[in-house]
Amino acid sequence: MEIKSVGIVGAGQMGNGIAHVMALSGYDVRLNDISSDAIDAALALITRNLDRQVTREKISSADRDSALSRIQATPDLAQVAQSDLVIEAATEREDIKHQIFEALLPNLKPETILTSNTSSISITRLASRTDRPEKFMGFHFMNPVPVMQLVELIRGIATDAETYDACLAVVQKLGKTAASAEDFPAFIVNRILMPMINEAVYTLYEGVGNVESIDQSMKLGANHPMGPLELADFIGLDTCLAIMNVLHDGLADTKYRPCPLLTKYVEAGWLGRKTQRGFYDYRGEVPVPTR
Numbered sequence: 001m002e003i004k005s006v007g008i009v010g011a012g013q014m015g016n017g018i019a020h021v022m023a024l025s026g027y028d029v030r031l032n033d034i035s036s037d038a039i040d041a042a043l044a045l046i047t048r049n050l051d052r053q054v055t056r057e058k059i060s061s062a063d064r065d066s067a068l069s070r071i072q073a074t075p076d077l078a079q080v081a082q083s084d085l086v087i088e089a090a091t092e093r094e095d096i097k098h099q100i101f102e103a104l105l106p107n108l109k110p111e112t113i114l115t116s117n118t119s120s121i122s123i124t125r126l127a128s129r130t131d132r133p134e135k136f137m138g139f140h141f142m143n144p145v146p147v148m149q150l151v152e153l154i155r156g157i158a159t160d161a162e163t164y165d166a167c168l169a170v171v172q173k174l175g176k177t178a179a180s181a182e183d184f185p186a187f188i189v190n191r192i193l194m195p196m197i198n199e200a201v202y203t204l205y206e207g208v209g210n211v212e213s214i215d216q217s218m219k220l221g222a223n224h225p226m227g228p229l230e231l232a233d234f235i236g237l238d239t240c241l242a243i244m245n246v247l248h249d250g251l252a253d254t255k256y257r258p259c260p261l262l263t264k265y266v267e268a269g270w271l272g273r274k275t276q277r278g279f280y281d282y283r284g285e286v287p288v289p290t291r
């Protein structure tokens with residue numbers, strides 16, 4: 001089945017990026033969020049990012065205009081459900097994701113493929129609560145979506161070959177590269193990346209280094225484009241903690257124990273860039289380390 005329309009639930013940093021690249025590649029997009037402010041902010045950000053691509057001569061202004069005309073923002077999940085492919089990109093909490101799929105189910109077309117952009121949660125378990133485990137899979141973009149080349153595709157135990165092939169064709173049309181991952185906690189990228197970020201927080205917690213020296217060490221000493229604490233702020237500390245909890249619970253190994261300092265930042269509501277404070281304070285002209 002050829003996918004023509006894509007419904008996206010959750011218009012946060014991932015939802016807006018997914019809407020951006022889908023619309024630019026010719027898909028009709030329906031973008032939903034529980035918060036109308038989030039939808040407005042997403043549309044404004046997509047417009048800014050497309051404008052920047054025009055300025056840098058990556059796309060033409062006609063490309064930008066037609067991409068924007070293909071994005072329909074809607075508070076109505078029933079409209080989203082009418083898409084050929086639905087990508088759930090809401091907060092990394094399993095209860096929220098189950099609720100979204102439950103609300104979508106009554107209005108889905110029989111042939112619609114349901115997917116989740118989850119960073120870590122079991123695809124098989126999410127699928128088992130829907131009416132179509134064979135048409136359900138993980139569709140995991142990396143942040144920032146318009147820049148990052150990889151998409152992880154994760155089959156649940158019941159996902160059929162037709163569904164996988166249809167999603168692979170979408171990744172190819174986006175000009176991105178797919179990596180196939182088995183359905184185990186946090187899949188490939190976050191199974192490796194998130195324990196490194198958690199270890200950086202332990203390094204801070206134990207006073208081995210401060211925010212600046214830890215980030216500088218990994219940037220200059222290991223050639224990472226961002227230091228691990230800067231990257232954690234970029235991803236969202238709530239998301240990082242949620243992924244560590246899935247690894248810890250799912251693999252039952254103490255090596256995945258979330259650092260208490262990470263928990264403390266999340267408890268404070270210091271979630272990183274999205275709340276303007278995390279390991280850095282972003283409220284001034286330049287980010288200032290908070291430790």
Ligand SMILES: CC(=O)CC(=O)SCCNC(=O)CCNC(=O)[C@H](O)C(C)(C)COP(=O)(O)OP(=O)(O)OC[C@H]1O[C@@H](n2cnc3c(N)ncnc32)[C@H](O)[C@@H]1OP(=O)(O)O
Pocket residue numbers: 049052053056058118119141142143144145146147148189190193225226231235239
């Ligand atoms: C948690 C999960 O489940 C999985 C994940 O996503 S893990 C996170 C994975 N992502 C990473 O590891 C990102 C690491 N960081 C980087 O690669 C780089 O710092 C970066 C690409 C984000 C920025 O690169 P940079 O060279 O420092 O900055 P900059 O020169 O400003 O940007 C490079 C390009 O990206 C674009 N860009 C940067 N941030 C962007 C954003 N948030 N949205 C859209 N475009 C963006 C810029 O416009 C620029 O585009 P051009 O090449 O067309 O000019």
Ligand SMILES: NC(=O)C1=CN([C@@H]2O[C@H](COP(=O)(O)OP(=O)(O)OC[C@H]3O[C@@H](n4cnc5c(N)ncnc54)[C@H](OP(=O)(O)O)[C@@H]3O)[C@@H](O)[C@H]2O)C=CC1
Pocket residue numbers: 009010011012013014015032033034035038089090091092093096099100117118119120140141142143234235236239274
């Ligand atoms: N951040 C990252 O680097 C990456 C994240 N992901 C995954 O993508 C998903 C989204 O993450 P991200 O975009 O960073 O998170 P954000 O916090 O930026 O955005 C999540 C959005 O979902 C909204 N939301 C919450 N509940 C609902 C609901 N019931 N219906 C519709 N929308 C809802 C939130 O609204 P409100 O704020 O009002 O609650 C918020 O606008 C997560 O599963 C995450 O693990 C995947 C790859 C990378």
